[in-house]
Structures are given as structure tokens and as C-alpha cells.
Amino acid sequence: MTKEEIILANREHLFPSVFHYYREPLVISRAKDQHVWDADGNQYLDFFGGIVTVSVGHCNDYVNQKLHAQIDRLQHVSTVFATEPQAALAKKMAEITPGRKLTKSFFTNSGTEANETAILAARCYTGSTEIVALRYAYHGRSSLAMGLSAQSSWRLGPVTQAGVVHAVNAYCYRCPYGLSYPSCGVKCAQDVEEVIRTTTSGRIAGFIAEPIQGLGGFVTPPKEYFPIVHDIVKKYGGVFISDEVQTGWGRTGGKWFGIEQWGVQPDLITSAKGLANGAPIGLTVARPEIADAFKGSTISTFGGNPISTTAAKAVLDFIEDQKLLINAAEVGAYLKDKLYELQAKHQLIGEVRGMGLLLAMELVEDRETKKPAAAQTAALMEATRENRILLGKGGFYGNVLRISPPLNISKADVDEFTRQLDRSFAKIEAFAAV
Ligand SMILES: Cc1ncc(COP(=O)(O)O)c(C=O)c1O
Numbered sequence: 001m002t003k004e005e006i007i008l009a010n011r012e013h014l015f016p017s018v019f020h021y022y023r024e025p026l027v028i029s030r031a032k033d034q035h036v037w038d039a040d041g042n043q044y045l046d047f048f049g050g051i052v053t054v055s056v057g058h059c060n061d062y063v064n065q066k067l068h069a070q071i072d073r074l075q076h077v078s079t080v081f082a083t084e085p086q087a088a089l090a091k092k093m094a095e096i097t098p099g100r101k102l103t104k105s106f107f108t109n110s111g112t113e114a115n116e117t118a119i120l121a122a123r124c125y126t127g128s129t130e131i132v133a134l135r136y137a138y139h140g141r142s143s144l145a146m147g148l149s150a151q152s153s154w155r156l157g158p159v160t161q162a163g164v165v166h167a168v169n170a171y172c173y174r175c176p177y178g179l180s181y182p183s184c185g186v187k188c189a190q191d192v193e194e195v196i197r198t199t200t201s202g203r204i205a206g207f208i209a210e211p212i213q214g215l216g217g218f219v220t221p222p223k224e225y226f227p228i229v230h231d232i233v234k235k236y237g238g239v240f241i242s243d244e245v246q247t248g249w250g251r252t253g254g255k256w257f258g259i260e261q262w263g264v265q266p267d268l269i270t271s272a273k274g275l276a277n278g279a280p281i282g283l284t285v286a287r288p289e290i291a292d293a294f295k296g297s298t299i300s301t302f303g304g305n306p307i308s309t310t311a312a313k314a315v316l317d318f319i320e321d322q323k324l325l326i327n328a329a330e331v332g333a334y335l336k337d338k339l340y341e342l343q344a345k346h347q348l349i350g351e352v353r354g355m356g357l358l359l360a361m362e363l364v365e366d367r368e369t370k371k372p373a374a375a376q377t378a379a380l381m382e383a384t385r386e387n388r389i390l391l392g393k394g395g396f397y398g399n400v401l402r403i404s405p406p407l408n409i410s411k412a413d414v415d416e417f418t419r420q421l422d423r424s425f426a427k428i429e430a431f432a433a434v
Helices: 003-013 061-073 084-096 111-126 143-148 187-199 225-235 258-262 288-292 306-321 324-345 374-386 411-433
Strands: 028-032 035-038 043-046 104-108 131-134 164-167 206-209 239-243 268-271 282-286 349-355 358-363 392-394 400-403
Touching: 043 411, 061 306, 084 104, 084 306, 104 111, 104 288, 111 143, 111 206, 111 239, 111 268, 111 282, 111 288, 131 187, 143 164, 164 187, 187 225, 206 225, 225 239, 225 258, 282 288, 306 324, 324 349, 324 358, 324 411, 358 374, 374 392, 374 400, 374 411
Parallel strands: 131 164, 131 206, 206 239, 239 268
Antiparallel strands: 028 035, 035 043, 104 282, 268 282, 349 358, 358 400, 392 400
């Protein structure tokens, strides 16, 4: 198909809710390591990784070699048969989850399914139904997951989930109370208790949150936030669910999981995206007593399939062998410094935030009023496309640039990326000046 035919078929035969970045959709035809090529043969440096998913580079040689061998050996039998790839991955999970306390896994196909499973497990275990989530969260696209999510643009149709309540998030740049950290005393954390006491029966099934909010714009809480919230959740009988769909697998640098950055022991972890470098997978891993409370039989036809679980195990082994937790911390710190340099130069950049290789810049029209610069963000995205770099857009106001390159990028990649990002800012500033 030609590029035009692909774009036309997308427009005519996909649900219109399948949206694309850029004025004209970018048709990607192939990829290798940190680069992708469009249908016209142009090369781009990919610092978004298919929405925080390409952990170890596109078509990674090591992962693909394992995948090719597995495709020729065994592709599918379903969970009613036992296979080595699923068993090996589950065993690995038990070894690397925080405190080695989450030892039982259930595999599905997406982050949405992983969260559905976690909420059901929390409800089975506690016998309670009520769940506390956070504003600005994103947890997926099923009815329940949209009910957990708290951004109007991701809650399609009438969202009628009973038993889900939302506390304010720790969004220091736009503090819900208009306070400043640290003199605020992390007041936002206390809202979790306030919400439980005023909008639930007082006996909750659990609390779910992203250690750094992904679609919310890599909103990063102060270090005290999650420890305070964890204690509140325990006080009211709930389990603590860490949604690591974006923050897992070394993304935040130095640790396997984002929640470990905050020193909190979760009861369940959910993940997807970067775990298998692009092969569809969902993971719910739990303390054994929580998994055991999930009584009766359940099935996921493709869950734990040999292809995705082989990819995931290869990704984890590659991360370990190549010491990518360290690379993410070191190259991430280098990249963050470069983003601060850009902030000093370009007035549009209101805040630089994030950890490891999960970094964001929030763009504002005015640093005093913090008016979201949504139109400028859209223009900047077009300029970055012209300068052949890929990055993501997000945030509640559509004014956050999201940066999440593969964990094995180098400082030279960062130099090239930030050079092109600088040029992109300069271009839209020059346009605004005329
Ligand atoms: C934090 C988080 N949770 C859950 C999901 C849903 O994952 P999926 O799109 O694989 O269903 C996403 C997807 O972006 C996410 O970012």
C-alpha cells in the first residue's frame, strides 16, 4: 500500500476514535534500535518508544532471536496447558518484585486487563468493593478502568462505575490547594483519608495509583507522598496496587519498579507496555494470599502465551545483562540536565520533571499564570517531526511533552535529541515573533 492508501484506509475503516499525532498521520514502515523510518524513508530518533513500550530498542537483536526460535517451536495452547515460557517468567517475577513478596502472577494481554484483574483480586481478598484512585490518573479503557481513570477526555460515554472514588493527586506544579512544597506538609496525601472517611463505607478494598502519572503528564509526587498514603490505605483495610504500566522495568532508573523509588511495599503490581518491548502482555503480580483469594477458575485465552512471555523474559534478561537500570539512571540524569538547559533558554518550558528515562516538560504561555500552552505544544510537535525526532504529548491540558526513549540509549543520542528539540523550540518562537 502507498502512504496515501494507508492513511485513507485508516480514515475510512478504523473507528474515528483511533487518533493520530500530527496534522498528517505519520506512517511508520520499519524500525531498528532507537530509530524508526517513515513511509518516505526518513529516519527519526525515537524518544517515545511507542508510548513508553520499546524498553530495549526496536526489533532488539537478542529479544528477536529468542522470539524467532519460540515462534517456530510453540505459539499458542492457552492457559489450560502449562508451558515453559510462562512458568519461567512467573518465576522471574517472584525474584524481582519488591521485597520478593509478590510471588504469584496472572498474565493477560494489556494494562487494562491487568488492572481489571488487580481490582477483582483486591475485592475477593478484602470482601470490600470500594476503591480509591487519584485524579489525573489513567488506568485503561474498559468500563472499570475508565472508571478508575480521572481525566474527562479518557472517560468515554457515560462512565457509571460504582465503588470508585478519587482523591486529589500530588501535582506540585499545579497544587490543588494552591500551596508550595515542602511548606504544604504534603496536604494532598491527607485527602486520601478524607475521601475514605466521607465518600466510602470506611472499609476499602484498595487503592490504585501510578508511582508517576503517565498520561497525566509524568506528574511526579514529592517523596513523602506515597509512604503517607500507604499507611492510610492500610489503616482502612485496603490493599495497595501500584500501576507500573509506564513506570516498571527500570524506566525510572536504578530500580525495577517506580514504587520502589518511594520506599513503599505494594501488595499488587500491574504492568504491560515495556515488559515485552512491544509484544502484547499484561501482568498482575500479587502477594500469594491475595492471589489465593481469587477463588474459582478463570481463563485468559492469550494470557501468558509463549510468544509474549518469551519476549518479556528476554527483555528482563537483557536489562539485567546490559545493566540498563543503571544506564536509565545515568543517561536519564544527563538528559534531565539538558532539559533544564533548554528551560533556561525557552520561556515556554514551565517545568521539567520525572525520573530516569521518564521525563516531561510542561509548556505554559506565562510562567506566572501557568496558562497551559496547548496550541504551542501542538505546533512544537509538528516542528519536532520536521526535525526528525519523536516524542509524546500528554497532560490534562495537552501541554506536556513526554520523553521515554529506550533504556539502552547513549549520551550521544541525548545530545542529538536535545539539539533537535532546541531547534524545534527556536522555530516556533520565531514563528510567534512575526
Ligand atoms: C498507567 C497505565 N495503566 C494502564 C494502561 C492501559 O494499558 P493498555 O493500553 O495496555 O490497556 C495504560 C496505558 O497507557 C497506562 O499508561
